Amino acid sequence: SAVISQKPSRDICQRGTSLTIQCQVDSQVTMMFWYRQQPGQSLTLIATANQGSEATYESGFVIDKFPISRPNLTFSTLTVSNMSPEDSSIYLCSVAGVGTGNTGELFFGEGSRLTVL
Amino acid sequence: AQTVTQSQPEMSVQEAETVTLSCTYDTSESNYYLFWYKQPPSRQMILVIRQEAYKQQNATENRFSVNFQKAAKSFSLKISDSQLGDTAMYFCAFIYTGGFKTIFGAGTRLFVKA
Numbered sequence: 001s002a003v004i005s006q007k008p009s010r011d012i013c014q015r016g017t018s019l020t021i022q023c024q025v026d027s028q029v030t031m032m033f034w035y036r037q038q039p040g041q042s043l044t045l046i047a048t049a050n051q052g053s054e055a056t057y058e059s060g061f062v063i064d065k066f067p068i069s070r071p072n073l074t075f076s077t078l079t080v081s082n083m084s085p086e087d088s089s090i091y092l093c094s095v096a097g098v099g100t101g102n103t104g105e106l107f108f109g110e111g112s113r114l115t116v117l
Numbered sequence: 118a119q120t121v122t123q124s125q126p127e128m129s130v131q132e133a134e135t136v137t138l139s140c141t142y143d144t145s146e147s148n149y150y151l152f153w154y155k156q157p158p159s160r161q162m163i164l165v166i167r168q169e170a171y172k173q174q175n176a177t178e179n180r181f182s183v184n185f186q187k188a189a190k191s192f193s194l195k196i197s198d199s200q201l202g203d204t205a206m207y208f209c210a211f212i213y214t215g216g217f218k219t220i221f222g223a224g225t226r227l228f229v230k231a
Contacts, residue, residue, distance in 0.1 A: 042222065
């Protein structure tokens, strides 16, 4: 299993500003995933963050809007840049199962609820 | 491309009764995993149950069990003896063996009524 801590848990932001979300995992993991969950919706993968390389972004998401850092195997950040009200969402950090016998299960942080005014 | 479909946006059940949440998926892969995740109002997503596609036996975890029909690409979740704490969003999810991208369904919001 993995314990994931995300900060901030929630924030209210002004249009045009940027906010960085931090994700800390209690064990070393190869891949970390950033999801967006708009109100009442399912999870949409933003990008996969690999240590030592550029993040891989899904269709519809770009690095300029959602820059990601992955400085080591236990930490990642997601920045939401130049925010607009449409960016109001819950942003979730997750990792795949750690250790041997990985069966693809995901572990999630508690999420960061952003409201953009 | 893989897709996961949950056709029930909302469901409700009386406490202590049984409810079944539906999920269908589409894939050309033969080796994969299927999951049900629960997201309570407090927001943190947790795994409820997992099924390996190569296993014919349906997975069971206490009050939670699945009906896995591989040929029909169906993966329903049965919750027995429903409890108030089962109130949550439930997401069906798929990942093929060796892959790294999980595909989620749209979710089913379950209300357990006292």
